[in-house]
Every structure is written in C-alpha cells, then in structure tokens.
Amino acid sequence: MLIALVLAAQIGAGEAPVNAATAAFEQAPAKPKKAKEEKDAAAKPAKKPKKKKVAKENETAPDEPVDPAADAPAKGFRFSWKQHPSVRYADVFRLDVEGKMQEDGHSSYGPVKGLDTWEFHRNRFGIKGYVTKHIEYEIEHEFTEHELTEKDVEAGITPKSRWKDVNVNLTYVKNAQVQIGKFKVPFGLDQLTGVTHNDFVYRSLGANYLAPGRDVGVQVHGSFWKHGLEYATGVFQHDGDNARSKKIEGGDTTFAGRINGNPLRHLSSSSIGGIDVGTAFAISALSDDSFRPNGLRGRTVMTQDDFFQSVYVKGHRRRWEADMDWTSGRASARAEYTWVSDDRLAQGIGGEDLPDVRGRSWYVSGTWVLTGEDKKRPLKAAEPFAQGGIGAIEVAIRYERMWFDSTPLGQDVPRRNPRAETIFESGDHALTLGVNWTLNRFVKLQVNGIREHVDDPQRNPVPNGAAFWSRVIRLQFVL
C-alpha cells in the first residue's frame, strides 16, 4: 500500500487531462456549483476578494462523477487514462476499469474477536461504461470477502455475495431511466453516498443497519428542473445486503422509493441555497422461514458488537427516512432520521402476535475544509501533495444514535429474548471525530476517533457499562 501511495503521488503529479469525462452512475452525484459561485461573485461589492483556493476542475478524480455529455466524441478505437483506464469506440462504446482499495488499521477497548489490527478492508475492481448511446452498464466485484466453507453452509450461514453493483441503465427517456440488476435500493442519504466519498471511515449506524443497501431489482429514476428534483422508485428481490448477515435471511420482495431536491435553489445568493432535502420509504415482506431470528440487528460502529440482537419477525417491514444535506463553501452539514418497524405475527412463545419491533436512528454531522477548497464529495485538493502543496485537509464531526424497542408496550416486563412481548430497549450513542487528508485525486487518508456508549450494560462490550473509544486509520486508493 505504501508503494501504491508513492506511485499515486507520482501519477497525481502528472499533467492533468483537459477533457476528462466518464459515465456517472453514482446514486448521489455532486452537483456543479460553478455557475452559482460565479453569480455569487458578481453580486458582491467591489471590495477586493480574498483569493480562494480552487481545485483544477479538469483533474477529475477516479471516483468523481462527471456528466457523460461532456465526453468528447472521437472516431475509431482509442485507449485513454484520464479518469480511469478506458477503452472506447467512437461514441457508441466505452469500458472503464475501476478499482477501490482501502487498508484499515484499528484499535479499541481491547482484543476484539474478528477484528485484526490491520485489515485489507475493501479491494473492489470493476468495469463500467456504455454500449450505444442509451445503454449504460456497471460490474463491480469485491475480492476481500471469502467463499463459505462446507461447515459454514451446514451451520446455516447465509452466503454474502461478492458482486456489488452489477446492472444496466437504460437512458432512452432521460427523466425516466430504467435500471436493472444489482444496485442500491433508493433509501438513505448516507447509504447512497459512494463508499469512497464518505466524510467518515464508517457510515452512520442507521445507514449500515437500518437502510437496505444493495439488492437485485429494477427501478425507474430521473430528475427534473436541472436536478432540482430527483426521484427513484423500484421493486427488489429482497431488502438489501444490510438486512442480511451470515445468520439472518432478511426481508423478501421490497418496494422502495426516494425523492430529493433542492427547494431553495433559487435563493442561490444565500448560503441556504445549498440545502438538499430528501425522503424515502420502503416496504418489504418478512417471512419466518429461517429457524433463526430474521429481524434487524444493532451493532457498534467499528467493533461490531451486537447491542441489539435479531428478534423473530413475520409480516411486513416498513422503513422511512428523511434527510438534509447542506453544502456552502468550505463547510457542509448533514442530518438524517431513519425509522423501521417490523411486524411480529405469531412470534410469541405461545404463538401469539407480538407488538412491532422498532428501530430508529439519527445523526448530525459537519465538515470544514481547513485548506480552503470548496467542500465536495470527493474533496479535491487545489494543490495536491507532491505538486508543491499538501493536498486538502478537512475535519469532520458526527453525533449519532440508533436504538431498538417495541411498540405498543406489552403487558409483560421488558425482556431481552427474541420473542419478548415487550422488548428491552437497547441503543448506542456514538461520537465520531475525524480528519480527512486528500493527498491527490487517487489517495485519501482518513483518521477517526469514535466514542461509543451502549445503553444496556448487559450488552455493552466493556465492563460496567462504560463508554469506550475506538480508533481507525484508513488509507484509500482509487483507480
């Protein structure tokens, strides 16, 4: 990885491409703010403006979404490496090779089962591009996850797919594009933010454990009013990777929809013009076919200790979330609230119906770019490391909570067993402090300190119900 870092620094120091372009499939693309900035500048008085650090816009990072329309037409086959290694034929075929690698180092309250000090966390490679003007495709494979052994299968462990995004997107109708295959269920701002764009090493608890994640399905999506309003709605085979684990089968057929927009975009002279708000819902069928509980679980951020174990559920799972995303100059803030409720039909010890199990989460987060660049995802360094600068450095803070209980209250006292009439409430509070150092368009270093406190002392991984700190450093390389 060190070699990769040095190599990346050298690559990053090279001449920047002028017409970088690629297909953009990120679920939450960053929106161009150049026009807005120019308008802001024009509106200001004649006072000499302080020189602002601006990233070279044509140095697109590999994980940066760009407008496909900007792709310069050309004749015949050609190979280029501007954003990714890419093979193209005129404007009817394109194949980009992508890679995302993340090496993590962690420590926490002590030796944590299953958590090595150093971990090759992600090692994803894939291709994406288009065939003809209206068919886009994407295939991404994770190489760090291993296949199940026979013993695992005998133990009833559910296999986890190593295939991530595998889909085609049909763009015949720009405002009603059809995406088919495996991709993220449109739910949750943090969950839909690309893995290399996160402000923190780990997504929020709600994004990891309440939002669905990826699944196989079909969705219709598009935007209106120059991205002032975006929507996506679809039907999926299950309710996403996040609802499944080695021992949890997860929900069945899922219908989901999300809408988000920038309602105050016309107030662009004000900083509130950068507010994007969204909301989403999802409803899934839930079976109790598995002999193990099939409910959602709650785990701590890094150490992944269960502070709420899966309970028996049957019927339907309902999800709802609302979110806010604000960006202005060097600063950004995000907030999100997620609510999930599962039926528990005939799940009592005596076969009786039980009150719904409910999971809720929220977070608020903020970032500030110390080196003066405008906040973007990914953050772009105005003066990359080894090009006479130090890269871009930002600080980040997030406070969050996720908790589970049942509603309405049952007659019995709260208990911790997976068929409890009244579920003993259990939750986790987490404060994350972070520094993100973008060395250049390929390499990012993230350092996070996470302080957690689990409400229920019996489920707290440290004695006496105390709070605990976890520390993680992540080196990220994107190709």
Add this chain to the structure above:
Amino acid sequence: MLRKWLRVFAIVTLAASPQAVRAQTAPPPAAAADPAAPFFDDSVVHDLFLTINQRDWSSLKEHFLANTYYPANLTWNGQIVRSVGIRSRGTGSRSGVKPGLRVDIDYYTTDQKFLGLKSFILRNNTQDPSGMRERLSMELFRRMGLVAEREAHARLYINNVYTGLFTIVESIDKTFLQKNFNENDGHLYEYAFDNANPVPFNFGYPGSDPALYVPVPFKPETLESDPQGEVIERLFWTANIAGDAVWRTSIEEFLDMKKFIRHLAIENFLAEEDGLTGDYGPNNFYFYRFLNTNKFMFLPWDKSNTFWESPSYSILRNIEDGTESKRNRLVLRALKDTDLRELWLNTILECADSIMQPAVAATATTPAVATPWLQYEVARIANQITAATYADPSREVFTNADFDASVAFLTTWAQTRSDIVRAQVAADRAARGVK
C-alpha cells in the same frame, strides 16, 4: 405409602453410614440451605413444563447439531421462570427426535436464577436403554465421598404435551463450585473431547505452548479471558517429564493424588468405557483449579457409558491393555507408584464393599432393608421410571423390552460385580507379587 417409608429409610441410612459422614465432611459445608435441593430430590419423578414457540421446538429438533438457543418459559412445581434459553446439547447423544437440552436460566437475563441455579441439563439418555446408568454412577461417586452432580428423573412436557423421560443433571458451574467448595473464582474447564482428532490427547506432553491445552481440549468455563493454559502445561510436563525421584512430590503441586486415584478407582469399578481410561482416550470430566493455587481437581461428567459390556469388565482395561496411543499417561505413571496402585486397588475394593452394604439400616422404628445398596437402587429407580419410560413417545432406538432387559442386566451386575472385581484385584496383586 411404601415410597414414603423407603424415603425415610434411605435418609436415615445415608445419614448414619460412614460414607455419608465422609461425604458430608469432604467438601466445605454450604453456608445456607440449598434452595435447589427439592429440584434434585431423587425420590420422585418430577414434572417439568417448557412452553416454547412450536416453530422453535421443530427447529431445535431439525437443527439438533447446532447450539442455537431458543427462548422458553419453564414451570416446575408451580413456579414459573420466564425467558430462559434452551438449546440442543450432547456429543454422541445428540438427537433430533429426543434432543438433550441445556436450560440456561440466565441466558437472556443476566442474574436471573431458578432455585439458585443458573442452568441445568436435561439428559436424554439416548445411549442408555435403562436411562439410569449415569444417575447410579453419580450416586456412587457421592457415596464414596467425592463431589458429583445431583440428578433426578423428570417427565418433560413441551407445550403441555408429554415429550419424554429425561434426567435432570446439575450443571457444573460457579453455583456448583460455590456450593461444594465454598469458592468459585478459580479456573473451571470443561474437557472438550476432540472427535475430529484421530489421535486424542492422552494426557501426554504435546509441548510447551499453552495453546495446545486451551481452549481445546480444556475449554475455559470461567475466566475465559485469562485461561492460564500455562499452568495446565506445567501439570502435564510434570506428569510426563519430571524424574521419578521427584515425581510424587512434584505432581502433588497440581493434583491431590489421593482424590485423583479415588476418582479413577470409582470409574474403573463402574466399568466406565468413556472416562479417564476410556476406549477413545481420556474423556468426560470437568477440571477445576482452585483459587490462588496450582491445584486441580477432576469432576466426573456424563457417566452414561458406565456398567459397560458385562460385570467382568476389566479394571485394567486401557491400563494394561488397549490401544497404546489412547492410554492415559497420567494414570499409567501414577499406577507405577506402588503406594498409589495399592490405594487404587483398595478403593476399588471399597467400592465393591459399598455397593453390597444393606440399602437401609434399621432404626428404632423401622426395620432394615437387607438388599444390597446398588441392587436396591436399581430396583428403586426402575420402579420410579418404568411407567414414564413405557409412555415415552420420543424413544428412538430402545423398546420397552430393551428397558426391561437393561434393568435385569444392571441387577445382575449389582449382584455379581463385587466378587468379580475382588478377583481382579487379587490377580493384579498376585501378578505383581503383592500380598
């Protein structure tokens, strides 16, 4: 009425017998009356009710090889304990028809107890057509003054439907340690026999790495984060490597050899085929290291393979014969010591005498029961459980005829074992030139 009188006789006799006196004095006395005593009252067949989601019960039976816990409510003698955890348990006895169960009272609620117990076992006895071998064996261990878990039979009802006859077995855990040793902060290990290993651990010296001892085959049950396998390593180094001149004094740092030999002798007398000198290598015991010492103690566990084959089962099996790699190295070395070998033989003879003593001594108001103790116990337990055994709907292999034959076998065994063993002891002494 007869049962009531027998119970009185048994209590009086046990209280008056020298063995009982020793049993009462061997372990430190418990500070207070044991609330679980009625639960292990072996003068009755208990009725135990578990309420569990029907799908969970089906799943537990379907996935009987997994250790998955399921929530249930437990009812005994009018007392209800909600939210206990139950799971399938056992090694060779695991069954999808009549699963052996571990009942963890505190699995979902830390500190929840039932009659002071944190857990207990419901043994399915699927390998024992009589269903009483283990209970008889533990009775003999206690009668001989050693600590052993208490047991009683129980009819188990799942969702109010009679599911089968089980043996309630006291768990060896911190509650057990506190009751018997007046301490429970030492290191307790369950011996986890490694079925996958074709060459089992034979109490030899595999090496100096503590990881060779914990967590397999010595699985820590207490102080899991600090299992101190290095002390076990020292024990087996001493048992195997220490020189003959210092062996007795060195091994005493780790084992009370008199108690160890007593435990061994009882197993050999009982014709235990899967114990310290079992056919498959050492097995079926817990291991406790007392607080702030290096002294370990063996605690007997799972004696369902006792009374094996015939009353003439050799006390020297897997000691003087058997597969070389499976013979217990600690036992072999201990029995090379003349004093320990004599102690072992004498203890076997003590067992032979003990089972032949009258079952119930006479008192001022009651007549003696002259029937030898073990034969009497076989008959008493058979009388208790015959109806419940016949009605057991979940027996997989054994029939009523098998049960009757097994009871007859145990009766014969009880009548003839002592004389056979005495002859075996005499033969061993003669072979070694000991008078």
